Amino acid sequence: MQRLGVFGWLLLLGTPIVLSACSNATQALRDDQIVQCLSPTRQPDLTAAAAALNPDLTASGRLIVSPTATMAPGQWAKQDPAAFTRACQAMTYVAPARPPENQLPTVVSILLPVLAGGLVALISTEWRSASTVAVKHADDLGDAADAFFTAAREYAAARAGKQTPQAAPYEEAHGTLAAQLSKVSRFRPGWRKIPESRRVLMERLTREKAHAENVDEPLNTLSEQVARFDKALRRPWWPHRGVR
Numbered sequence: 024m025q026r027l028g029v030f031g032w033l034l035l036l037g038t039p040i041v042l043s044a045c046s047n048a049t050q051a052l053r054d055d056q057i058v059q060c061l062s063p064t065r066q067p068d069l070t071a072a073a074a075a076l077n078p079d080l081t082a083s084g085r086l087i088v089s090p091t092a093t094m095a096p097g098q099w100a101k102q103d104p105a106a107f108t109r110a111c112q113a114m115t116y117v118a119p120a121r122p123p124e125n126q127l128p129t130v131v132s133i134l135l136p137v138l139a140g141g142l143v144a145l146i147s148t149e150w151r152s153a154s155t156v157a158v159k160h161a162d163d164l165g166d167a168a169d170a171f172f173t174a175a176r177e178y179a180a181a182r183a184g185k186q187t188p189q190a191a192p193y194e195e196a197h198g199t200l201a202a203q204l205s206k207v208s209r210f211r212p213g214w215r216k217i218p219e220s221r222r223v224l225m226e227r228l229t230r231e232k233a234h235a236e237n238v239d240e241p242l243n244t245l246s247e248q249v250a251r252f253d254k255a256l257r258r259p260w261w262p263h264r265g266v267r
Contacts, residue, residue: 060111066096073110160207161256167203168249171196193230214266220248
């Protein structure tokens with residue numbers, strides 16, 4: 024077999040490409056294109072397209088004027104189908120629709136401030152709610168502690184004065200303070216000093232202990248610790264190491 028030169032290979036490889044391009048350029052018209060190009064209302068557009076593509080032709084309304092004849096579009100289509108196809112394709116060409124733009128950045132730019140604002144509002148609401156509950160616990164704990172310390176001092180004063188101390192006020196205040204310490208412990212489970220303070224109350228500050236011995240030391244210890252709880256409950260944003 025005779026070897027092909029460079030020109031031969033180029034011819035062999037390029038021929039299909041050229042033929043494909045030519046076939047695409049002279050692609051047959053669709054029926055809807057033919058109807059549109061030959062409709063009376065669009066014939067002036069067709070003749071204008073033909074004149075624009077071929078300087079030898081002139082558009083005259085719905086007629087095509089060539090150097091040798093004046094023809095209607097239907098006659099021209101039969102005489103020169105390739106030129107008619109070219110002009111009709113140009114006239115009916117519709118640019119492909121652009122793909123939709125990515126709307127994600129726009130959506131994000133709109134939603135992000137809204138979500139951020141909602142999150143801030145939610146956190147602010149939850150924070151205020153938690154702060155309100157914490158202050159309520161602080162008030163209740165302070166009232167219970169004040170009542171107990173008053174009852175304990177009156178009990179100790181009566182015992183020291185050789186009088187019969189009143190057991191009921193002491194035991195009632197003692198039970199109320201123990202219950203309130205339990206509530207605060209459930210509200211702030213991470214505060215380990217609260218259970219410790221409750222054990223001091225239940226083990227070292229019972230009425231029996233207060234009647235049998237001097238309880239000033241555990242009473243002062245509990246008073247100082249309750250004051251720390253009160254401060255920590257009213258200022259939750261401040262680090263309070265004395266309650267953990």
